[in-house]
Every structure is written in structure tokens, then in C-alpha cells.
Amino acid sequence: MLPILLLTLLLWLPDETKSQLDRFFCSCAHTELIKHCAAYCNDKPCESLCEYKCGWFRVCGTISCSQTGSTCTSTVSKNTQALAAALNAGSFRVLTQASSEYEHYRKVFNAACTAKPKAIVFPNTPEDVAFILKTAKSFGDTISVRSGGHSYTCNSLKQDSVHIIMTNFNRIKLFDTTRSETGKAAWLGTGAIWGNVLRSIDPEVYSYPHGQCRSVGVGGYLLGGGVNWLGTYNKYGYGAEGIIEMKAVLSDGNLVTVTPDKTVFADGRVVQHTAANNLFFGLRGAGSSLAIVTEFLYTIHKEPETRPAIILAWMETEDEVEKMMKAMSSTKKYSFMVNHQISKIGFWSRPILSPIMLAFPGAMQALKFSNRKSTFPVQIMVTDITLGAGRTTSAASAAKYLKDQGVDILVDNIVNVLAINQIQPGSVTGGVHFVFDRIANLLYEEIEKEQESWKAGVWSSISLNYGSLASTRSFSPDFINDGFVGLRRGLFLEFLRKDCSFCFWMLHFRNRLGKPRISVNNPISIRTDENQGNTVEINLTCMFPPSSTSCTDVVNGIRSKIESRLQGQTYSKYYNFPSCSKSGSDWRRLYWGQNLDQLMSIKRFWDSGDTFNHCQSLTNNDAACCPFPS
Structure with missing residues (x-):
């Protein structure tokens, strides 16, 4: 009788009191979450979710089995060897999980990102990117894309994907042009890092919004908006606002040039932009959900970057x-x-x-x-x-x-x-x-x-x-x-x-x-x-x-x-x-606000098959992709 009375009393306690009791008896430390879920996820599909509870009342977090380092099973569509053989028909480097260098290149800045792609590829040209997209699609495999890999979240890494590392798209070319309101612009490859850009386009002479951390990649920074809190953002605006033109590869492998008013295909076709298909608008803020940009034409200001x-x-x-x-x-x-x-x-x-x-x-x-x-x-x-x-x-x-x-x-x-x-x-x-x-x-x-x-x-x-x-x-x-x-x-x-x-x-x-x-x-x-x-x-x-x-x-x-x-x-x-907000919040509105509905229309126009789906993409509202859920 006494245990029943105690249980009834506990159930009627205020939530805060329950949480305090649980904190006394156990820990919600991330290592405990990983330890519990690593055991739970063994031999379960890597896409499965694991919930860890501390005590009777406190839910510490939920993570994907792919994030636990366990021996979860991959539900891949076809034989990895056949995929690698198909990719090796291209003129670029391919690594599989059996490659000695795989783990070195799999890692991104945040060690909490533990997903393991099926293959890692290093395209050299836009045509290579197109070939990779078509090959992955033919095998029914997903793709993930990395420019610098600096993100605090794991947006650029995806379990069992064909992982495209854009390091070789690193051109930096400063030149005079009337297309820029300042008379100066630069072609920046999406795989260049801002440290190399700053060494090439001297801040003693020129200024432009750039990543504060020099290892940040050009592509992720500009496609995500691009802020710099040391002054250039307040002076010149978001980095994405300085983009004049982009070269990109669409989900179907078509190569395009994107300007404010139109998208021009390599074969000469032209799509005039409307609200429902404005790729120039979409890429400058939600770009990784829509296409793979290979190069940016970027505004450069002809005065030195002011130090604080x-x-x-x-x-x-x-x-x-x-x-x-x-x-x-x-x-x-x-x-x-x-x-x-x-x-x-x-x-x-x-x-x-x-x-x-x-x-x-x-x-x-x-x-x-x-x-x-x-x-x-x-x-x-x-x-x-x-x-x-x-x-x-x-x-x-x-x-x-x-x-x-x-x-x-x-x-x-x-x-x-x-x-x-x-x-x-x-x-x-x-x-x-x-x-x-x-x-x-x-x-x-x-x-x-x-x-x-x-x-x-x-x-x-x-x-x-x-x-x-x-x-x-x-x-x-x-x-x-x-x-x-x-x-x-x-x-x-x-x-x-x-x-x-x-x-x-x-x-x-x-x-x-x-x-x-x-x-x-x-x-x-x-x-x-x-x-x-x-x-x-x-x-x-x-x-x-x-x-x-x-x-x-x-x-x-x-x-x-x-x-x-x-x-x-x-x-x-x-x-x-990170999108790690409390459960039930739509972080997409926090990122894109009233633009979300228009962006979804643009997504349907250019990527109806949802090729570009990753943690925190337009079509992925999976809270479990947060590396350290609260």
C-alpha cells in the first residue's frame, strides 16, 4: 500500500519539483545520453531515434542512432561497391569507408557530427558535380555538400550519403567591372576559405563582409546570409546582399548562371524569375536547400577594412x-x-x-x-x-x-x-x-x-x-x-x-x-x-x-x-x-520568417524531388538533428 501512496504523491508533485528530484538522482550529461543510446542503437537502423530519460520524469534528449557511434545498420539502397565503381568512372577523387583517408576527410569542425557517408567525392568542375548528382540519384542515394565544414551544426554531413566536398572550387579573382556598384568585384569559389580570400584581397586596401573565423567556407557563409559582427555587416549589409551573380548546378545536373532577373541554362534556355521561381532570391539565404553553387560574383569595396x-x-x-x-x-x-x-x-x-x-x-x-x-x-x-x-x-x-x-x-x-x-x-x-x-x-x-x-x-x-x-x-x-x-x-x-x-x-x-x-x-x-x-x-x-x-x-x-x-x-x-529550440518550435520561421512560404514554392520549382535535403534544410524539420538537444 505504501509504494502506491508514494507513487501517487510523486505524480501529483509540480513539474519543477519532479525535475529537481531527477537531477538529484541522475545526470542528463551528453555523455550519458550517448552511452545509453549507443547501447540501444546497436543493430537498429541508423535512422532510428533514441530517447534518453533521467529518472522517472525528465526527458534528457532524443538523438538519431547515426549520431551515437554505435554499430547501427545502414538502410542503403544498393551495393556500396557498385556506387563507388560508378563514381570512379568520373575524373575526380573518390573515397569509400574502406579508404585509409576516409575518416580524415569525413570529419568536420564539430566532433559531435558523427554521420558516416557511403562515399566522399572531390569534384573539380561543375560537370563533375552534375555527374555525381546523376549517379547518386540513379542509385537512390542521398547527397550532402560541404564548402568549409565549419558550421556548429552538422548541416553538411549526412548518414549514408554521397558526400561532396567542394574544396577544389577555390578560385579567387579580383577585377574591375561596371557590374559592381563599387567598380570592383571578385569571383569566389564556393570551396575557398575566408582566410585565403583575405590573403588574396588585402583588407589593408579593400573591405567586404566575410567570415570572422578564417576557416569558414565561402559557400556556406554566403548561402546562409553572411554576417560579420566586427563592423562590415553594419556598414555594408549581409554578405549575401553583395552577391551579383552565381554559377550553380541544379538537382537534375543542369548547369546554370543565376542573376537577379533570370536563370540561364548552359544550353541557352532562360527562365525569367517570378515570385514562385526566383532562384536568385532563394539561393541568397536558403541556397543549400535549392542547388549547389560553385562560384559567386561578389562586391568588393575600395577602402580598407576598419579594425575595432x-x-x-x-x-x-x-x-x-x-x-x-x-x-x-x-x-x-x-x-x-x-x-x-x-x-x-x-x-x-x-x-x-x-x-x-x-x-x-x-x-x-x-x-x-x-x-x-x-x-x-x-x-x-x-x-x-x-x-x-x-x-x-x-x-x-x-x-x-x-x-x-x-x-x-x-x-x-x-x-x-x-x-x-x-x-x-x-x-x-x-x-x-x-x-x-x-x-x-x-x-x-x-x-x-x-x-x-x-x-x-x-x-x-x-x-x-x-x-x-x-x-x-x-x-x-x-x-x-x-x-x-x-x-x-x-x-x-x-x-x-x-x-x-x-x-x-x-x-x-x-x-x-x-x-x-x-x-x-x-x-x-x-x-x-x-x-x-x-x-x-x-x-x-x-x-x-x-x-x-x-x-x-x-x-x-x-x-x-x-x-x-x-x-x-x-x-x-x-x-x-543550431536549431536547438524547445520541442515544438518551427525553427524555419526563426531563420526565414515570412519568406518561408515563397521559399517552399521556389523549392518545388527547382528541386521537386528534394535532392537537397539535410539537417536544417527547408524540407527537414527534424529536431533530432541538433547535435546536443536541451
């Missing part, structure tokens, strides 16, 4: 975070991003970067103590986005502007200068903002260089992203108070208790000055929410060893709190970030 001034400031309350909205909305001169990075000792290895980052936690701890603050300082990246601004933003002018707006910037005194000089002793002299700006710009340049050299599949990563927010109130409680990555945490490296290796917050304040003329009458297809004017976008990303047991809990816990505060409010998400 980096100012240390304090944000001890939610009101002080909200002050940045006022600071942003009161000027057309500056673009703002608030940044807070935490990395464990030894995470960085470059000769210049490693000693700087070794001293960084101590310097931040000293600043917090000597200034009698309850929080660690944040770095506010202030970029002059006026035309003709030159290569650098004045740290003194940026600091004065922030101070005039009521932002609590670091006081310029000898104590703070000495604390900052711990980071790089004797490197520079001067006022506190001048000193830190020089060190911080060197630091970010070195971080970008090291990031470009990271090996695929070494780190797992998890991220959250919310955009088009009219206020900071939905996330500022966590930004300030979270015990592991919040500004008020006790120790700078508190996140080590959750086995995280590198976490960073980015708060980007949208303050757009304009966009290329070509995009005025030809808008891009991602959700831009231009009617909202000034807004803020929040991103938190953590990286950790694949064996980590609890780092994902940090991001998932914060995500759940933010979504609870945002209930009933409107917000957006950016395409390159």
Missing part, C-alpha cells in the same frame, strides 16, 4: 547591459559588439598567443579585485563604420563616446595599466585604453590565425543564438549571473568545473548604415527584420573535448532560461547556428 577599438568596461547589473542599447541607438558612427572570452590554460599554442592567454585570467582577476567590482570586465569592440574611416578606430574617441553614454568603462589609472601589462609586459605604454586596445587587437589577430589551423573533429562545440531582440533583458540575467560563464562568477576559470575548454559570449548590436544597391530591389531570403531598426543578437558558444560530460549543460541550461523569458515574444535565429 577594444575597450574594457564593467556590466554589473542588467540595467548596465541595457545601456549598450542606448549607446548603439544614439550613433551612426560606430558598430558595437560586446565580447567575453574564457579559455583554459594551454588551449592556445601560437608562440605569441599562448603567453598572452596564460596571463589573461590573472589580469582579469586582478582588475576585478583592484576596482572592487563584482563582475569581470567585458571587451566592447567599437568599429568606426563611416565611409572613409580608414584602417583603425581611435580607442580614445571610442572610450569617450561610451563614457558619455553612461557606460562604466575602465578607469584610466596606473593600477589598471599595471594589471593589463601583466598580459604582455612592456609591450606598449600609454593610457589604459590605448594599452589594452593594442594588446587586444594583437590577441584577436593571433586567435584568428590559430583558429584557421584547428584540425577538424578535435573539439565538440555547442552554441545558442537569438536575434532581432529589442532588449537585452531576456539574456542579461545569465550573461551576468551564470555560475560558470557569467560575469559574476567567482573565479575567471570557473567553467573548468564543467570540463569546458573555450567559451565566448558575443552580443552584437545591429546598427545598419546601408546595403548594396543590388539588394535594395533584390532582398535576400533569410529573416532580416529590417522593420525593427536597432536590435541586439546574442551568441554563446562553448568548445570542449568530445569526452566531456557536462559542458553542454552550461549552454543548454542558459538556452532554456532564455527561451522561457522569450515566451510569447518574437525573435530570430541565424542560419549557421
Whole structure:
């Protein structure tokens, strides 16, 4: 009788109390999810879903068996050897799972992406891409496509697919043309990475929206919209808005040239664009769902890319975070991003970067103590986005502007200068903002260089992203108070208790000055929410060893709190970030907004057979493809 009474009592408990009981008795760590589902999925179809429950009431998550590393069975359509033989009839490289190099090339940036394609191919020409599409279709096999493979999600990798790596489409050609409103444009291959583009089209002379991480591929960046939070986005618009023309391969293997008003086939046929078939509109925001773009004609601006001034400031309350909205909305001169990075000792290895980052936690701890603050300082990246601004933003002018707006910037005194000089002793002299700006710009340049050299599949990563927010109130409680990555945490490296290796917050304040003329009458297809004017976008990303047991809990816990505060409010998400929203939400509306219905019409016109179907594509609303479900 007593067990029945206890069970009845438990069932009547509030949901929050049930969850607290379950947290006491068991863990929802991602490793536990993988461990449970790896056992469950053995010998089950790789397409099967596994649900892991912690205790009686708490559902930790649901993942596809293909993501567990188990010996699940592939339900492939035909013999893999026959497929490989057919592909080998082409003039390009083919790898199968038996190839010694297969695993090296299978890996993408995020180690959590574990899907195994049937074959990996490296086309050299658009005709090769067409041949691969036709061959895969003849065998009844799906395809997946990768330009750089940097995405936090696993969009470019698909179980049992023919995986097309576009590395050989890497042309970078800068030239003069009247087709660009600036007189300069570049042909960029979809498989080029932005690091190579920046080395070829010198930012000391030219500027253009590009991936902040240099290992990001051109194709994924531009087809997903293309933002850069260090100033070029607010100055020139989304990267996709600067596209003038695209070369692409359709699902049926036809080669086409896509311009604002028409799609021209290689055999001379022309399809004039209407709302229902506008491929130029569709590709610039939802491109990976519609075709394989091989090359972009891209607008280049004839002035140098302006570097930000980096100012240390304090944000001890939610009101002080909200002050940045006022600071942003009161000027057309500056673009703002608030940044807070935490990395464990030894995470960085470059000769210049490693000693700087070794001293960084101590310097931040000293600043917090000597200034009698309850929080660690944040770095506010202030970029002059006026035309003709030159290569650098004045740290003194940026600091004065922030101070005039009521932002609590670091006081310029000898104590703070000495604390900052711990980071790089004797490197520079001067006022506190001048000193830190020089060190911080060197630091970010070195971080970008090291990031470009990271090996695929070494780190797992998890991220959250919310955009088009009219206020900071939905996330500022966590930004300030979270015990592991919040500004008020006790120790700078508190996140080590959750086995995280590198976490960073980015708060980007949208303050757009304009966009290329070509995009005025030809808008891009991602959700831009231009009617909202000034807004803020929040991103938190953590990286950790694949064996980590609890780092994902940090991001998932914060995500759940933010979504609870945002209930009933409107917000957006950016395409390159996870769709890991609460169960039941349609992330497609978060990405594409009111454009979704038109995009579905365009999809039916150009890809009625749904060849281009992958995690987070227009026709795939499978929440299980999220690498780390909350």
C-alpha cells in the first residue's frame, strides 16, 4: 500500500519539483545520453531515434542512432561497391569507408557530427558535380555538400550519403567591372576559405563582409546570409546582399548562371524569375536547400577594412547591459559588439598567443579585485563604420563616446595599466585604453590565425543564438549571473568545473548604415527584420573535448532560461547556428520568417524531388538533428 501512496504523491508533485528530484538522482550529461543510446542503437537502423530519460520524469534528449557511434545498420539502397565503381568512372577523387583517408576527410569542425557517408567525392568542375548528382540519384542515394565544414551544426554531413566536398572550387579573382556598384568585384569559389580570400584581397586596401573565423567556407557563409559582427555587416549589409551573380548546378545536373532577373541554362534556355521561381532570391539565404553553387560574383569595396577599438568596461547589473542599447541607438558612427572570452590554460599554442592567454585570467582577476567590482570586465569592440574611416578606430574617441553614454568603462589609472601589462609586459605604454586596445587587437589577430589551423573533429562545440531582440533583458540575467560563464562568477576559470575548454559570449548590436544597391530591389531570403531598426543578437558558444560530460549543460541550461523569458515574444535565429529550440518550435520561421512560404514554392520549382535535403534544410524539420538537444 505504501509504494502506491508514494507513487501517487510523486505524480501529483509540480513539474519543477519532479525535475529537481531527477537531477538529484541522475545526470542528463551528453555523455550519458550517448552511452545509453549507443547501447540501444546497436543493430537498429541508423535512422532510428533514441530517447534518453533521467529518472522517472525528465526527458534528457532524443538523438538519431547515426549520431551515437554505435554499430547501427545502414538502410542503403544498393551495393556500396557498385556506387563507388560508378563514381570512379568520373575524373575526380573518390573515397569509400574502406579508404585509409576516409575518416580524415569525413570529419568536420564539430566532433559531435558523427554521420558516416557511403562515399566522399572531390569534384573539380561543375560537370563533375552534375555527374555525381546523376549517379547518386540513379542509385537512390542521398547527397550532402560541404564548402568549409565549419558550421556548429552538422548541416553538411549526412548518414549514408554521397558526400561532396567542394574544396577544389577555390578560385579567387579580383577585377574591375561596371557590374559592381563599387567598380570592383571578385569571383569566389564556393570551396575557398575566408582566410585565403583575405590573403588574396588585402583588407589593408579593400573591405567586404566575410567570415570572422578564417576557416569558414565561402559557400556556406554566403548561402546562409553572411554576417560579420566586427563592423562590415553594419556598414555594408549581409554578405549575401553583395552577391551579383552565381554559377550553380541544379538537382537534375543542369548547369546554370543565376542573376537577379533570370536563370540561364548552359544550353541557352532562360527562365525569367517570378515570385514562385526566383532562384536568385532563394539561393541568397536558403541556397543549400535549392542547388549547389560553385562560384559567386561578389562586391568588393575600395577602402580598407576598419579594425575595432577594444575597450574594457564593467556590466554589473542588467540595467548596465541595457545601456549598450542606448549607446548603439544614439550613433551612426560606430558598430558595437560586446565580447567575453574564457579559455583554459594551454588551449592556445601560437608562440605569441599562448603567453598572452596564460596571463589573461590573472589580469582579469586582478582588475576585478583592484576596482572592487563584482563582475569581470567585458571587451566592447567599437568599429568606426563611416565611409572613409580608414584602417583603425581611435580607442580614445571610442572610450569617450561610451563614457558619455553612461557606460562604466575602465578607469584610466596606473593600477589598471599595471594589471593589463601583466598580459604582455612592456609591450606598449600609454593610457589604459590605448594599452589594452593594442594588446587586444594583437590577441584577436593571433586567435584568428590559430583558429584557421584547428584540425577538424578535435573539439565538440555547442552554441545558442537569438536575434532581432529589442532588449537585452531576456539574456542579461545569465550573461551576468551564470555560475560558470557569467560575469559574476567567482573565479575567471570557473567553467573548468564543467570540463569546458573555450567559451565566448558575443552580443552584437545591429546598427545598419546601408546595403548594396543590388539588394535594395533584390532582398535576400533569410529573416532580416529590417522593420525593427536597432536590435541586439546574442551568441554563446562553448568548445570542449568530445569526452566531456557536462559542458553542454552550461549552454543548454542558459538556452532554456532564455527561451522561457522569450515566451510569447518574437525573435530570430541565424542560419549557421543550431536549431536547438524547445520541442515544438518551427525553427524555419526563426531563420526565414515570412519568406518561408515563397521559399517552399521556389523549392518545388527547382528541386521537386528534394535532392537537397539535410539537417536544417527547408524540407527537414527534424529536431533530432541538433547535435546536443536541451
